[in-house]
Amino acid sequence: xxxxxxxxxxxxxxxxxxxxxxxxxxxxxxxxxxxxxxxxxxxxxxxxxxxxxxxxxxxxxxxxxxxxxxxxxxxxxxxxxxxxxxxxxxxxxxxxxxxxxxxxxxxxxxxxxxxxxxxxxxxxxxxxxxxxxxxxxxxxxxxxxxxxxxxxxxxxxxxxxxxxxxxxxxxxxxxxxxxxxxxxxxxxxxxxxxxxxxxxxxxxxxxxxxxxxxxxxxxxxxxxxxxxxxxxxxxxxxxxxx
Amino acid sequence: xxxxxxxxxxxxxxxxxxxxxxxxxxxxxxxxxxxxxxxxxxxxxxxxxxxxxxxxxxxxxxxxxxxxxxxxxxxxxxxxxxxxxxxxxxxxxxxxxxxxxxxxxxxxxxxxxxxxxxxxxxxxxxxxxxxxxxxxxxxxxxxxxxxxxxxxxxxxxxxxxxxxxxxxxxxxxxxxxxxxxxxxxxxxxxxxxxxxxxxxxxxxxxxxxxxxxxxxxxxxxxxxxxxxxxxxxxxxxxxxxxxxxxxxxxxxxxxxxxxxxxxxxxxxxxxxxxxxxxxxxxxxxxxxxxxxxxxxxxxxxxxxxxxxxxxxxxxxxxxxxxxxxxxxxxxxxxxxxxxxxxxxxxxxxxxxxxxxxxxxxxxxxxxxxxxxxxxxxxxxxx
Numbered sequence: 001x002x003x004x005x006x007x008x009x010x011x012x013x014x015x016x017x018x019x020x021x022x023x024x025x026x027x028x029x030x031x032x033x034x035x036x037x038x039x040x041x042x043x044x045x046x047x048x049x050x051x052x053x054x055x056x057x058x059x060x061x062x063x064x065x066x067x068x069x070x071x072x073x074x075x076x077x078x079x080x081x082x083x084x085x086x087x088x089x090x091x092x093x094x095x096x097x098x099x100x101x102x103x104x105x106x107x108x109x110x111x112x113x114x115x116x117x118x119x120x121x122x123x124x125x126x127x128x129x130x131x132x133x134x135x136x137x138x139x140x141x142x143x144x145x146x147x148x149x150x151x152x153x154x155x156x157x158x159x160x161x162x163x164x165x166x167x168x169x170x171x172x173x174x175x176x177x178x179x180x181x182x183x184x185x186x187x188x189x190x191x192x193x194x195x196x197x198x199x200x201x202x203x204x205x206x207x208x209x210x211x212x213x214x215x216x217x218x219x220x221x222x223x224x225x226x227x228x229x230x231x232x233x234x235x236x237x238x239x240x241x242x
Numbered sequence: 243x244x245x246x247x248x249x250x251x252x253x254x255x256x257x258x259x260x261x262x263x264x265x266x267x268x269x270x271x272x273x274x275x276x277x278x279x280x281x282x283x284x285x286x287x288x289x290x291x292x293x294x295x296x297x298x299x300x301x302x303x304x305x306x307x308x309x310x311x312x313x314x315x316x317x318x319x320x321x322x323x324x325x326x327x328x329x330x331x332x333x334x335x336x337x338x339x340x341x342x343x344x345x346x347x348x349x350x351x352x353x354x355x356x357x358x359x360x361x362x363x364x365x366x367x368x369x370x371x372x373x374x375x376x377x378x379x380x381x382x383x384x385x386x387x388x389x390x391x392x393x394x395x396x397x398x399x400x401x402x403x404x405x406x407x408x409x410x411x412x413x414x415x416x417x418x419x420x421x422x423x424x425x426x427x428x429x430x431x432x433x434x435x436x437x438x439x440x441x442x443x444x445x446x447x448x449x450x451x452x453x454x455x456x457x458x459x460x461x462x463x464x465x466x467x468x469x470x471x472x473x474x475x476x477x478x479x480x481x482x483x484x485x486x487x488x489x490x491x492x493x494x495x496x497x498x499x500x501x502x503x504x505x506x507x508x509x510x511x512x513x514x515x516x517x518x519x520x521x522x523x524x525x526x527x528x529x530x531x532x533x534x535x536x537x538x539x540x541x542x543x544x545x546x547x548x549x550x551x552x553x554x555x556x557x558x559x560x561x562x563x564x565x566x567x568x569x570x571x572x573x574x575x576x577x578x579x580x581x582x583x584x585x586x587x588x589x590x591x592x593x594x595x596x597x598x599x600x601x602x603x604x605x606x607x608x609x610x611x612x613x614x615x616x617x618x619x620x621x622x623x624x
Binding site: 085104132 | 254255257258259261262265266269270459460461463464465466467468469470622623624
């Protein structure tokens with residue numbers, strides 16, 4: 001299988017604090033890769049480095065087979081990103097947000113219109129086309145933010161705690177979108193706190209204090225730690241380390 | 243995977259940023275109101291209020307002589323449009339108390355025997371006490387009063403000595419004409435200066451706020467993961483602000499023309515050309531502040547600081563020529579100083595480009611410096 005992310009000995013320090021301590025992992029084309037860890041374990045830091053928002057202290061990484069040091073702009077053409085902070089323009093309408101981000105990615109107006117109609121229809125948000133983002137409920141905003149993040153058909157989409165603060169039903173629906181994206185061949189790199197969500201991933205890594213402590217499929221991890229569910233796996237790893 | 247023709251047409255990307263910025267300004271009701279109200283208020287309030295025309299000097303008269311000459315002198319002062327005799331007393335201390343209370347601006351003490359001395363010795367003394375808390379007004383008031391007294395003096399000598407008018411044998415006669423603002427209309431002097439401040443205020447705040455707002459809302463991260471070039475992004479952000487600030491400049495000029503009948507002697511092309519050049523620098527500075535700050539409050543503080551220094555140093559209220567030498571040197575780095583000068587020279591004097599080479603070069607250097615610092619400081623990757 002094709003590797004879309006390769007990380008070797010990635011280190012990020014903030015002063016004397018080591019946020020990422022020699023990370024090594026690969027992510028394969030089309031998989032849903034869960035990036036788990038407690039608050040402050042260094043998940044977001046690592047993700048920002050892979051997205052080109054932050055530069056590493058040392059180590060190597062390739063995203064979509066481009067070097068994150070030298071080919072930042074090529075990396076950026078091939079990724080989508082949705083941050084913890086909700087990040088569409090609140091004072092623009094749904095259609096205006098789509099128009100702006102499509103424009104930035106160089107999508108032609110004709111292609112944009114076609115994709116936008118399909119997107120709004122699939123999400124059942126046709127009526128919200130001309131509503132300001134700020135006026136929509138959080139669940140809708142998150143769905144839209146995700147859809148905009150993959151509007152330009154990136155190879156990989158990075159999701160940083162995409163489902164924070166919404167109810168279980170909305171979360172479940174959000175994961176349906178993630179599966180759809182994955183079916184289209186988009187690799188999904190997702191951080192989360194919710195251990196039930198970890199079960200939805202093809203493979204998960206669990207970080208603690210800047211290091212990756214475990215990396216495998218949820219099934220194997222449960223076997224390895226003789227746990228009933230991912231929640232137990234997570235707690236065992238966190239306790240062993242402490 | 244669908245491969246969209248990723249046309250790297252820089253102009254198109256810039257266009258999308260411009261479009262987004264305009265929509266955001268349009269949606270921001272407070273901003274819209276500011277864009278219209280600031281020129282109106284600044285032009286109407288500041289220009290009218292910040293006047294140096296001396297109109298009302300309140301005099302406290304201590305006339306101990308009570309002679310016809312002293313009364314005549316008081317009458318002359320009262321007859322002038324600048325002076326009002328507010329109070330009288332025989333005790334100079336009363337006058338001093340009035341000065342302390344800020345109730346009067348000047349105390350005129352005519353000593354006992356004023357008329358007698360004048361007739362007998364051909365000379366007499368007067369005392370004038372001026373409230374000089376505001377040095378400029380004090381000096382003006384004093385020199386007006388002195389000139390009334392001098393006139394009075396001449397006439398008295400002429401009357402008494404029977405000469406046509408006191409004329410020393412050799413006298414240099416000064417005939418003065420005030421060029422470029424022949425009626426010394428203070429509003430005409432203030433208006434171009436206030437226009438310069440207006441453009442500065444709008445430009446600095448719009449650009450200062452815009453980037454930091456994206457930081458606060460987190461949209462900047464979303465943009466930083468896109469392939470947009472920072473030059474494209476910043477250009478797209480600046481162009482709408484140039485347009486808005488130029489709109490305000492035109493609006494302000496129209497108000498000045500209609501309300502103050504400001505003569506616009508020079509070329510409007512030159513005014514707007516310099517306006518654009520100046521704005522590039524101001525917007526660059528705003529962006530620079532915006533890249534360093536994390537919140538809108540921080541931007542407010544820093545912007546305010548620069549505004550105060552630029553404006554007070556720039557010569558809106560006080561002539562730069564009378565500032566100490568070091569201050570004049572510092573002013574070379576003050577864009578407001580240069581632009582204010584350009585505005586006054588072009589609007590009031592009709593100066594042409596050749597007269598403004600120095601300002602042109604200075605504004606080019608400042609603009610280039612601020613803009614390149616802003617571009618350099620803005621990083622897509624932290």
